[in-house]
Amino acid sequence: xxxxxxxxxNIYLACGxxxxxxxxxxxxxxxxxxxxxxxxxxxxxxxxxRNCSHLKALYWEEKGFxxxxxxxxxxxxxxxxxQEELRQISYQELRWLLEGLSIDQxxxxxxxxxxxxxxxxxxxxxxx
Numbered sequence: 437x438x439x440x441x442x443x444x445x446n447i448y449l450a451c452g453x454x455x456x457x458x459x460x461x462x463x464x465x466x467x468x469x470x471x472x473x474x475x476x477x478x479x480x481x482x483x484x485x486r487n488c489s490h491l492k493a494l495y496w497e498e499k500g501f502x503x504x505x506x507x508x509x510x511x512x513x514x515x516x517x518x519q520e521e522l523r524q525i526s527y528q529e530l531r532w533l534l535e536g537l538s539i540d541q542x543x544x545x546x547x548x549x550x551x552x553x554x555x556x557x558x559x560x561x562x563x564x
Contacts, residue, residue, distance in 0.1 A: 444495065446479040447530050449523045449539075451516040454483035456490050460501045463494045471522045475501075482533075488512035491534075506534065514538040 450466060458466070467473050467481050475481075481494045489512050493504040513533060516523055529539040 444478060444480040444527075446477065447525050447527065448473070448479060448481050449516060449525055449533075450481060450483045451518050451521040451523055453486045453517075454492070456483075456485040456492065458483075458492075460494065460503050463492065463503070464501070467494070473522070480530075482530075484513055484515040488515045508536060511536045 448471075450471070454463070454466065463481065463483055464475050466483070467475055473479070473481075475494075476496050478496070483492045483494070484490070489508050491506045491513055493502075493506075495502045495504070514537060515533075516539075525533070525539055532541060533539050
């Protein structure tokens with residue numbers, strides 16, 4: 437699945453809309469010419485079409501490019517619409533996006549905080 441790429445150091449959204457007829461070479465040209473980024477930098481690049489129901493992801497592996505495609509059966513991706521902008525997102529924001537949620541969650545709870553709180557409660561019970 438598209439969300440199973442945690443090894444990508446950077447995840448970028450190509451904001452605005454992309455012509456989904458573009459394949460690897462066309463999307464690679466957008467990354468290099470419009471955004472001046474290195475395609476081989478262990479980064480995942482995401483592109484969305486005008487209706488926001490289709491998404492493509494471009495990723496470089498050791499020996500070649502991987503082009504992933506996702507289509508939502510119902511609903512739309514919550515995609516930033518500003519043109520000519522590249523936005524870096526976290527892995528958690530990628531998961532939200534792939535679930536059809538907005539990447540701008542107003543009250544997201546950090547998992548680390550919850551884990552530390554749970555661990556501290558557990559320690560207290562162990563010491564009693």
